[in-house]
Amino acid sequence: MGYAEPVSEIESRLLILRERIADACARAGRDPSSVALMGVSKNHPPASVAEAVRCGLRLFGENRIQEAKAKIPACTADLEWHFIGHLQSNKVRDAVDLFRVVQGVDTLDIAEALAKQAAKRDRIQPVLLEVNVSGEPSKFGWDPERLIEALPSLGGMDRLAIRGLMTIAPYAEDPELARPVFRRLRELRDRCSERLGTALPVLSMGMSGDMEVAIEEGSTLVRIGTALFGDRPVPQ
Numbered sequence: 284m285g286y287a288e289p290v291s292e293i294e295s296r297l298l299i300l301r302e303r304i305a306d307a308c309a310r311a312g313r314d315p316s317s318v319a320l321m322g323v324s325k326n327h328p329p330a331s332v333a334e335a336v337r338c339g340l341r342l343f344g345e346n347r348i349q350e351a352k353a354k355i356p357a358c359t360a361d362l363e364w365h366f367i368g369h370l371q372s373n374k375v376r377d378a379v380d381l382f383r384v385v386q387g388v389d390t391l392d393i394a395e396a397l398a399k400q401a402a403k404r405d406r407i408q409p410v411l412l413e414v415n416v417s418g419e420p421s422k423f424g425w426d427p428e429r430l431i432e433a434l435p436s437l438g439g440m441d442r443l444a445i446r447g448l449m450t451i452a453p454y455a456e457d458p459e460l461a462r463p464v465f466r467r468l469r470e471l472r473d474r475c476s477e478r479l480g481t482a483l484p485v486l487s488m489g490m491s492g493d494m495e496v497a498i499e500e501g502s503t504l505v506r507i508g509t510a511l512f513g514d515r516p517v518p519q
């Protein structure tokens with residue numbers, strides 16, 4: 284009888300997450316490979332990212348530019364990083380340099396600033412548009428109708444590749460309460476796609492507490508912090 288390798292907490296949590304994704308996909312009649320799992324590493328050190336990478340994860344998200352500036356160069360180079368926070372105009376340059384995808388584009392000004400920086404680098408910047416589906420005043424993101432109005436301008440920015448929509452559902456004990464929010468994001472995605480005349484394949488929705496419901500409603504990318512890395516240490 285051999286001895287098994289000790290399993291790290293991140294490894295066992297990742298196994299549980301893969302099962303949760305597979306179960307939700309089975310209920311929804313979806314292929315589990317159609318849901319990308321992002322590790323949200325905010326407030327966690329590069330060593331935690333390294334352990335998740337060892338367990339096969341490649342996609343990570345950060346929500347603060349300052350933190351990302353120190354962390355991303357301390358991790359292996361072959362990872363895909365997305366910015367998932369609220370982007371300020373004075374941080375756009377850093378965001379384009381550090382991140383493959385900027386999720387959470389929520390104004391025309393930020394979109395224009397990203398397009399300008401992408402042009403300077405002779406690149407196309409992939410982005411997601413953040414929507415405040417529930418209309419919570421404390422949240423960033425487009426009002427759905429304002430987004431529809433802004434689409435011609437956004438679609439005209441050649442240096443941006445709009446890949447889809449993202450949202451953060453209001454926090455609730457019962458994840459079922461998030462279902463209408465996720466469903467409305469999917470319906471809005473379909474409307475936007477029709478207006479733009481292009482596919483918007485990415486629906487970034489679902490976090491540790493509500494990922495199953497998000498997957499059942501069509502999420503293609505779940506952003507998972509706590510359920511992968513454990514409770515977030517308070518930043519210094």
Ligand SMILES: *Cc1c(COP(=O)(O)O)cnc(C)c1O
Pocket residue numbers: 323325346367368451490491492506507508509510
């Ligand atoms: C922190 C964060 C997450 C992850 O939240 P958990 O509940 O810890 O899974 C997902 N998305 C965004 C935008 C975040 O800021």
